[in-house]
Amino acid sequence: MDLSEAFELFLILGSVLISARLLAPYVAGVYTNSRSRLERVFAPLEKLIFRALGVDALRVMGWKEYFLSAVIANAFAMALAFVILMFQNFFPLDPQGFHGLSLGLAFQTVVSFGTNTNLQHYNGESSLSYLSQMGAIQFLQFSSAATGICFGVAMVRGFITGSKGLGNFYSDFVRTITRILLPFSLLSSVALVWLGVPQTISGYASVIGIEGIRQTIPVGPVASLVSIMQIGTNGGGYYGANSAYPLQNPNPATDVLELYLMMLLPTCLIFAFGRLLGKKREARPLLISAYSLYALNLLVAFLAPLPSAQAPGIEVRFGGFLSTFWTVTTTSTMTGSVNASLYAMNPLAILSAFMGMFVQAAPGGVGSGLAYMLMYVLITVFVVGLMSGRTPEYLGLKIGARDLKLLMLAFLIHPLIILVPTILAYVSGAAAAVNAGSGPLGLTAIMYEFASAASNNGSDFLGAAANTQFFNLSTAFVMLIGRYAPLGLLMALSGSMIGRKRFFTTGLDTASFAFSGVLVLSVLVLVVLTFLPFLALGPILSYLRGMVNGFG
Amino acid sequence: MGGVTKPRGPGWLGKSNLTPALRLALITLVVCGIAFPLLVTAVAQTLFPYQADGELVKLDGRAVGSNLLAQQFTRPIFFQPRNNSASGVDPDITLENALSQAERVSNATGIPLAQLDRLVYENVQGRFLIFGSPYVNVLKLNLLLIQSYPEIYGKYG
Missing domain, CATH: 1.20.5 (Single alpha-helices involved in coiled-coils or other helix-helix interfaces)
Incomplete structure (x- = not known):
């Protein structure tokens, strides 16, 4: 990375931070039922939806009802998308005449998109109809992003002084869609089309090329998908090659916009956290540690020489810098879209990608990243309490033994569902079946698949090659557990804060810079200690062997 | 509760x-x-x-490809896209790659190298404000060849 590239990096992240800070009052207002300037547009639409749902949007829910409502709504959403994918040839908007997906692939795909993961075992341009791309893929991208934000906001509500419950799931979900996701996606979709991304429902264009060879131009409703996939940290692309495919990401301008969009909401939600809490200072340690950990990931990735624009797996229009920047950002935010082949990345960039997916909060996916960062805050509060001999407390709330059990369980599920299936893939021969290889690169590719599934990221080495029974089923289960188990436990924890007595003692100042520093360190210690042996046998060994990328 | x-x-x-x-x-x-x-x-x-339909490019009113998708060129009189990249359809090549191919195109067509180099330089794109590094779109460059040298590329125009 040279000086001008460093400047580009600061410019992009600076714009993210400034706009996220400016949007925070609006985003926080969505969850405190504040009036917006577009109230006349939103309010009647929402009223109509609430009436159709038959729910009282103002009724506050406890954690169990909130969480369960979300899980049931997600299950229905996945079921609807499943029907569309399985029977896409019987529905309209299938100009290319694609067949329905196989049972295993359809199941894996709806779980993948329903859990905000977007791990893709198919190539969209050669297997999904327009209706599937819209009514299954984009639909689940909206639904899962809204659900993630709901989880994050609901978890915060447990810590707000005087909170009666975690809020109303239906109200939060609908308002997230109408006031955040739809307007943001509309604006960015139009911007993307203007910059060159297609948006049409006419069939693929077929032309006779200059030398007389027939060429198919796979177009479709691409821009509307790309916008929500980035804004909602979904990451699943219209095309198999994702944002490396020129029709999905035609030039450096779209690339920078797409980079910006994936950082925007996760960052904004951290600022919104402080406002929801009524203690803006408390957002500071979360922001500092999320961005410090992200900066550390960038630093490690940029330590190695960048691939050249001509290198295999790199698109010329992005070159090594924008490709590496993207790879780190997409894994730090749980987006999972890619603009270069992961095989083209230096082992150190892959190490960064792993770190992003292990931490899940630097700044993490929309909503879930906030929830995980709060989890780390509470664990750190406990550790600091142990060291100083004080009763651990956060915002005046005592953190007890039951809380710690929930926290540790929420943290430990993650390594469990990454490492066990990785070993299973080797033992069962499934890894060999997809030609993963036995060296460090093979282990990297297999472990990456499950790290990506568990953290609901979605980037992968294997791609459509992983469309096997073992990988479809195993990743589907890992995605489901990775999504709902830790967040469910954290919601239980947050729910138990309601009505808990608050102590206003001069204890630990969690908004201090010192605490932020300890927070970063404790996240690193937790994650590195858990995963180091596996990282050492994967990307670190590749690096020590002098490999410059996955091609050799 | x-x-x-x-x-x-x-x-x-x-x-x-x-x-x-x-x-x-x-x-x-x-x-x-x-x-x-x-x-x-x-x-x-x-x-x-134009963008919404995939930036289709026309030659004599007929769509012959898209700016955003590599088209296979096999004849030495044309610039050729690279065949390994992340997407497999990278429509662009680096400036150095284009300049190195200019020599072959010049030998095959008799167009002076200096003229081809100038054409390449005039077609450099890829900078957005300060982002990105220069590259050349292969299809655009070849279309320009066809239009600039009808006596050589007549049968393709």
Whole structure:
């Protein structure tokens, strides 16, 4: 990375931070039922939806009802998308005449998109109809992003002084869609089309090329998908090659916009956290540690020489810098879209990608990243309490033994569902079946698949090659557990804060810079200690062997 | 859990939970999965039809390819895209690659190298403000060749 590239990096992240800070009052207002300037547009639409749902949007829910409502709504959403994918040839908007997906692939795909993961075992341009791309893929991208934000906001509500419950799931979900996701996606979709991304429902264009060879131009409703996939940290692309495919990401301008969009909401939600809490200072340690950990990931990735624009797996229009920047950002935010082949990345960039997916909060996916960062805050509060001999407390709330059990369980599920299936893939021969290889690169590719599934990221080495029974089923289960188990436990924890007595003692100042520093360190210690042996046998060994990328 | 209203209906999986959840999924499908992409399509086709259709390029009124998709060129008189990249259809080559191919094109066509180099330089794109590094779109460059040298490329025009 040279000086001008460093400047580009600061410019992009600076714009993210400034706009996220400016949007925070609006985003926080969505969850405190504040009036917006577009109230006349939103309010009647929402009223109509609430009436159709038959729910009282103002009724506050406890954690169990909130969480369960979300899980049931997600299950229905996945079921609807499943029907569309399985029977896409019987529905309209299938100009290319694609067949329905196989049972295993359809199941894996709806779980993948329903859990905000977007791990893709198919190539969209050669297997999904327009209706599937819209009514299954984009639909689940909206639904899962809204659900993630709901989880994050609901978890915060447990810590707000005087909170009666975690809020109303239906109200939060609908308002997230109408006031955040739809307007943001509309604006960015139009911007993307203007910059060159297609948006049409006419069939693929077929032309006779200059030398007389027939060429198919796979177009479709691409821009509307790309916008929500980035804004909602979904990451699943219209095309198999994702944002490396020129029709999905035609030039450096779209690339920078797409980079910006994936950082925007996760960052904004951290600022919104402080406002929801009524203690803006408390957002500071979360922001500092999320961005410090992200900066550390960038630093490690940029330590190695960048691939050249001509290198295999790199698109010329992005070159090594924008490709590496993207790879780190997409894994730090749980987006999972890619603009270069992961095989083209230096082992150190892959190490960064792993770190992003292990931490899940630097700044993490929309909503879930906030929830995980709060989890780390509470664990750190406990550790600091142990060291100083004080009763651990956060915002005046005592953190007890039951809380710690929930926290540790929420943290430990993650390594469990990454490492066990990785070993299973080797033992069962499934890894060999997809030609993963036995060296460090093979282990990297297999472990990456499950790290990506568990953290609901979605980037992968294997791609459509992983469309096997073992990988479809195993990743589907890992995605489901990775999504709902830790967040469910954290919601239980947050729910138990309601009505808990608050102590206003001069204890630990969690908004201090010192605490932020300890927070970063404790996240690193937790994650590195858990995963180091596996990282050492994967990307670190590749690096020590002098490999410059996955091609050799 | 003071202040929390108990959910209506019997049990967690009662009708009171299932019906609104199913309706929510259906409404989201219709609004976000159908209406939204169609709305964007309508806006895109009205405001930016060229981009919305995939930046199709025309030669004598006939679409011959897209700016955004590599087209295979096999003859030495044309610049050729690279064949390994992340997407497999990278439409661009680096400036150095284009200049190195200019020599072959010059030998095959008799067009002076200096003229080809100038054509390449005039076609450099890829800078957005300060982002990105220069590159050359192969299809655009070849179309320019066809139009600039009809005596050589006549049968392709």
